[in-house]
Amino acid sequence: MLKILIIRLSSLGDIILTTPLIRELREKYPDARIDFVVKKDYAGIVQQFPWLSNIYTLDSSIGSEEIVQLKKELKKNNYDHILDLHNNFRSVKLRKGIGGKIRIINKRTFKRWLLVKTKINLLANEPDIIGRYFETAQELGITDTGKTMTLGKEFPRSQIKKAAICPGAKHWNKRWLPEYYVEVSKDLIAKGYQIEFFGSPDENEYVSEIASQLPEDRVTNLCGKISLGELPQRMAECSLAITNDSGMMHIAAAVGIPTISIFGPTVREFGFMPRNKNVRVLENNNLDCRPCTTMGLDHCPKGHFKCIKEIKPEIVVEIMARG
Numbered sequence: 001m002l003k004i005l006i007i008r009l010s011s012l013g014d015i016i017l018t019t020p021l022i023r024e025l026r027e028k029y030p031d032a033r034i035d036f037v038v039k040k041d042y043a044g045i046v047q048q049f050p051w052l053s054n055i056y057t058l059d060s061s062i063g064s065e066e067i068v069q070l071k072k073e074l075k076k077n078n079y080d081h082i083l084d085l086h087n088n089f090r091s092v093k094l095r096k097g098i099g100g101k102i103r104i105i106n107k108r109t110f111k112r113w114l115l116v117k118t119k120i121n122l123l124a125n126e127p128d129i130i131g132r133y134f135e136t137a138q139e140l141g142i143t144d145t146g147k148t149m150t151l152g153k154e155f156p157r158s159q160i161k162k163a164a165i166c167p168g169a170k171h172w173n174k175r176w177l178p179e180y181y182v183e184v185s186k187d188l189i190a191k192g193y194q195i196e197f198f199g200s201p202d203e204n205e206y207v208s209e210i211a212s213q214l215p216e217d218r219v220t221n222l223c224g225k226i227s228l229g230e231l232p233q234r235m236a237e238c239s240l241a242i243t244n245d246s247g248m249m250h251i252a253a254a255v256g257i258p259t260i261s262i263f264g265p266t267v268r269e270f271g272f273m274p275r276n277k278n279v280r281v282l283e284n285n286n287l288d289c290r291p292c293t294t295m296g297l298d299h300c301p302k303g304h305f306k307c308i309k310e311i312k313p314e315i316v317v318e319i320m321a322r323g
Helices: 012-016 019-028 040-046 064-075 089-095 109-118 129-136 178-190 201-211 231-236 247-255 313-322
Strands: 003-007 033-039 054-058 081-084 101-104 162-166 194-197 219-221 240-244 259-263 279-283
Touching: 003 019, 003 089, 012 040, 012 247, 019 033, 019 129, 033 040, 040 054, 040 231, 054 064, 064 089, 081 089, 081 129, 162 178, 162 247, 178 194, 178 201, 178 313, 194 201, 201 219, 231 247, 240 247, 247 259, 247 279, 259 313, 279 313
Parallel strands: 003 033, 003 081, 033 054, 081 101, 162 194, 162 240, 194 219, 240 259, 259 279
Antiparallel strands: none
16 A cells, blocks of 8 residues: 655644645545644644545644654554655654655745845746645646646535635734724725634734624624634535635635735745635735745835735725626
């Protein structure tokens, strides 16, 4: 029996972006053992992937001892192929010495750095992140046929008119302005929507401040109230989603609801934009300072924050009105 190990420890969006590759592997090798290693924090989302044989979790809060113990367990499985789709210091420690042919993702790190620092764009014709995942597995005889993200099942829709609002992001300068989210939410409420706010437990206070400016009986703040495993089902009940360039965007894309996503300091060329047709990305292409970061920052290097501020709420409202 063919045994394949996939390593992608974090973060939420990057993990969901592995689904086209896993689906293709399962279709080509229906009897294979396909295992996945992920950080404990994100296990809830990987448990939604129906194509996997086993899921192994890494509790990074424990430190190097956890890696040593997990390596011992993985080594017993005698994998034929190990696909490191992360290639950070933890994944390097994990993959070394556990056997199997190791294939490592080419992140195009230098080209991303070059685009941020000099605005020289050598990424325009490069594959997106999904395509780079497929590159890593090319020895297994599979090709990227353009598959989109999915969680492998149809989710029931709600009869209640609901909108998913996702104001959070790990880094400050990837967040659309709170007052813009308030304005769009008010427009949705006026159109008969119930608002459900989604995000991580760490974003609860931030999101609560936004929610407090809206009618209490028309909003529900779900940050930290539901598990990561429950989140896709709850979001799929919504008729639309407004997000930043964040993990919530990828969940909305994967469950198939119409999504408007705000890209501020980051750009499509980094490869993280969903392929799913239900997602529309809004970005300010008239700035020569974009991109200013690959991941996000706690400030605007230029001080004006135009990449976010100039994407006004009325633009989103108009798009929603057009459907």
